[in-house]
Amino acid sequence: MRIKWFSLVRITGLILVLTYHFFQTKFTGGFIGVDVFFTFSGFLITALMVDEFIKTNEFKLLDFYRRRFYRIVPPLFISVLVVLPLTYFVDHDFVTGIGKQIAAALSFTTNYFEIATSGSYENKFIPHLFVHTWSLAVEMHFYIIWGIIAFIVAKVSRHYRTDELSGVALFRSILFVVSGILAIGSCLAMAIGAMGLKDFSPVYFSSVTHSFPFFIGCMLGIVTGIKNHIPTYKRITAAVNQPIATGIMVISFLALISLGYWMKFDSIVTYQGGMVVASLLAGAMIYGARLLHDHTPNINEPRWATFLADVSYSVYLYHWPLYVIFSHMMSNTLAAIVTTIVAIILSAISYYILEPVIAGKSAQFLGHTWTWRQLQWPVLAVAAALTINLGVVVKHAPTVSLLEESLWVGGIYQDIDKLTATHDAILAAAKPRDKQNKEIPAGVSIIGDSVTLGTRAYLGANVPDSSIDAEGDRTMNLAYQVMMNQQQSHTLRQYVVICIGTNSLDDYAVQTMKLVNDLAPGHKLIFMTPYNQHATASWNSTKSAVLERQLAEKYKFITVADWDKAAAQHPEIFQGTDGVHFAGRHAGDVLYADVMNQGLKEAKDKPAK
Structure with a gap:
């Protein structure tokens, strides 16, 4: 029936x-x-x-x-x-x-x-x-x-x-x-x-x-x-x-x-x-x-x-x-x-x-x-x-994807660098206060998510004098915590590159402004805009990129490294991927580093905060 x-x-x-x-x-x-x-x-x-x-x-x-x-x-x-x-x-x-x-x-x-x-x-x-x-x-x-x-x-x-x-x-x-x-x-x-x-x-x-x-x-x-x-x-x-x-x-x-x-x-x-x-x-x-x-x-x-x-x-x-x-x-x-x-x-x-x-x-x-x-x-x-x-x-069938392999390798480098950074921070803190170096270190501090982690090895070798802290699923509020920890330990370098936004939450604007406002004077801030091949104008990641471009026009110490724009012009590096990560492909590594270096080059001619 x-x-x-x-x-x-x-x-x-x-x-x-x-x-x-x-x-x-x-x-x-x-x-x-x-x-x-x-x-x-x-x-x-x-x-x-x-x-x-x-x-x-x-x-x-x-x-x-x-x-x-x-x-x-x-x-x-x-x-x-x-x-x-x-x-x-x-x-x-x-x-x-x-x-x-x-x-x-x-x-x-x-x-x-x-x-x-x-x-x-x-x-x-x-x-x-x-x-x-x-x-x-x-x-x-x-x-x-x-x-x-x-x-x-x-x-x-x-x-x-x-x-x-x-x-x-x-x-x-x-x-x-x-x-x-x-x-x-x-x-x-x-x-x-x-x-x-x-x-x-x-x-x-x-x-x-x-x-x-x-x-x-x-x-x-x-x-x-x-x-x-x-x-x-x-x-x-x-x-x-x-x-x-x-x-x-x-x-x-x-x-x-x-x-x-x-x-x-x-x-x-x-x-x-x-x-x-x-x-x-x-x-x-x-x-x-x-x-x-x-x-x-x-x-x-x-x-x-x-x-x-x-x-x-x-x-x-x-x-x-x-x-x-x-x-x-x-x-x-x-x-x-x-x-x-x-x-x-x-x-x-x-x-x-x-x-x-x-x-x-x-x-x-x-x-x-x-x-x-x-x-x-x-x-x-x-x-x-x-x-x-x-x-x-x-x-x-592969047992590990290219993306997983690149993230795994990036994670190993990340752990090694964290041990080194922790060692240096302990030594610096052990010095008498009058002998501690309070000056802003030269170089580039890169704070990123899984996209950055996946290309970490190439990025470290091709962005001069850089330190990288990247982690999967990282959102802007977590990036803020990393930046503030480095700032308080005097390890945050002069150029601060924020490669966050793919995992943007609804409070992306509040967290981004918090990061901008609490960055100490003397630094130059570079936003690497997020890219998602499937994103539309209503996605938080797209809105985050728009906000970052607006901030670069409003504040002289902020520069945009427009990964969103550059990546969209090279869809071939995302062929067969999730549209966000380029799965350890060399062409993606090269393009990502080039966009970041171009942003750093533009930031040199701008004043610090």
């Missing part, structure tokens, strides 16, 4: 996820689309469990697992095999460690693999092609555990039913209580676990902390069911009408879209109630759809909605790796369009032809009937070729 309008719930989840991945800086909370899917899965699976128990007076665990296997595993295997040939069109760095990623995806452990490797959708370097399969891992863990619980509860309900309490009522009651306890426990685990975190990926990816949407859906599924309902639901259905049911759906949809714009991945509020609200709204939308189904017996669901709902799972599987690849071959908007079209085509082939045939059924698609006998040899031949390709890609 297919419930009309449930397709709109699935499509809502898909829209949220796609817009988040395609336009992450504008639709910052679209990740709640996963919570919509989770809630719907919990609802549907549990409602079907109740229907099965009512019909057969038992719950067949192995049949449940078999159905889940054929729905989840074949599309996943197919998507992995199909995507890998496309990696030949982008830089080899994108398949770094791909074997481990594939192993994690196919074993449904991606969520814990990403926690262990500090992975995230918001990874600022080379994103994992299969990071999105973390949700499949959480979902599979839910199915395994919830299936066992339902099996045990079914046994108990048959054994302990009474004249006053039927086995069905007992089955529903126990499942409802258990799902409520698990939902509350998971919510609390996320809220408590998020305390004190700067990176929330561990609580976002964990099956323990992110399983509550499933159990919220379970509770709803127990109440409404698919074919069988409790008396309360029947009374509510009789009390409402079509406009009210439609209103529930529309209001829930608009609220979810609003959360998609408002919520942020790096906000504690998201993990201490935000995603719970999203799951409850998803539940409300599901409930509205269920009511609307009962009140629209003579209205058919649009075929486009049914189609998109059918392929939504496979679209989810394909969209992320396709987008990662296409976004490094074309503009972001075009990549989003191409990704969506290709993902839908591949998903339709998978859902309507390959998956039924693999499961031993005949497939109906575009007016034709397809059977395993017809498709056997073409499917096996293509599968063999793709499997061989998988082995080749995995075998030749």
Whole structure:
């Protein structure tokens, strides 16, 4: 039995996820689309469990697992095999460690693999092609555990039913209580676990902390069911009408879209109630759809909605790796369009032809009937070729990307220089006050982020008389602390180069002005403007560059080394990268040093503060 309008719930989840991945800086909370899917899965699976128990007076665990296997595993295997040939069109760095990623995806452990490797959708370097399969891992863990619980509860309900309490009522009651306890426990685990975190990926990816949407859906599924309902639901259905049911759906949809714009991945509020609200709204939308189904017996669901709902799972599987690849071959908007079209085509082939045939059924698609006998040899031949390709890609995949290697080498040099600087500072502090040198040291102090760290070795050799302090994910407030520490220890040199801004936070203007105002007299300040190939005018990094140019016009002691402008004129050095780092490429090292030296040259003719 297919419930009309449930397709709109699935499509809502898909829209949220796609817009988040395609336009992450504008639709910052679209990740709640996963919570919509989770809630719907919990609802549907549990409602079907109740229907099965009512019909057969038992719950067949192995049949449940078999159905889940054929729905989840074949599309996943197919998507992995199909995507890998496309990696030949982008830089080899994108398949770094791909074997481990594939192993994690196919074993449904991606969520814990990403926690262990500090992975995230918001990874600022080379994103994992299969990071999105973390949700499949959480979902599979839910199915395994919830299936066992339902099996045990079914046994108990048959054994302990009474004249006053039927086995069905007992089955529903126990499942409802258990799902409520698990939902509350998971919510609390996320809220408590998020305390004190700067990176929330561990609580976002964990099956323990992110399983509550499933159990919220379970509770709803127990109440409404698919074919069988409790008396309360029947009374509510009789009390409402079509406009009210439609209103529930529309209001829930608009609220979810609003959360998609408002919520942020790096906000504690998201993990201490935000995603719970999203799951409850998803539940409300599901409930509205269920009511609307009962009140629209003579209205058919649009075929486009049914189609998109059918392929939504496979679209989810394909969209992320396709987008990662296409976004490094074309503009972001075009990549989003191409990704969506290709993902839908591949998903339709998978859902309507390959998956039924693999499961031993005949497939109906575009007016034709397809059977395993017809498709056997073409499917096996293509599968063999793709499997061989998988082995080749995995075998030749680098274990460390060029970017990671350059950051690792830069970090070693950084640690050595810090030890030297600490040694010198201790010796200087040990001298009597009257013999301590209070003069500003000559030379260049470079304070940067991961871009600077990646080219540190080349920069140190090609920017004369320079000291470099660079660190990944450094923001302007952290750069300010480094500058003030050097200033107080009298190690801050005459020329101060600030290479920060790619990781600009909302307070970038305040922090930048704080740095400008608290720089001691006698120094010359050079801002190296940040560059991000994917940035638009609304990004903080772009606004930071604009502010730095304005400051150079206002203050004579400030100079701009316009990396943003120079890098934009040389897109070839970012080909196949994340659009921020040039992955240890010599041409990028040379250009970066040239821009900085040009800024220092211009600063020589300007007065100090």
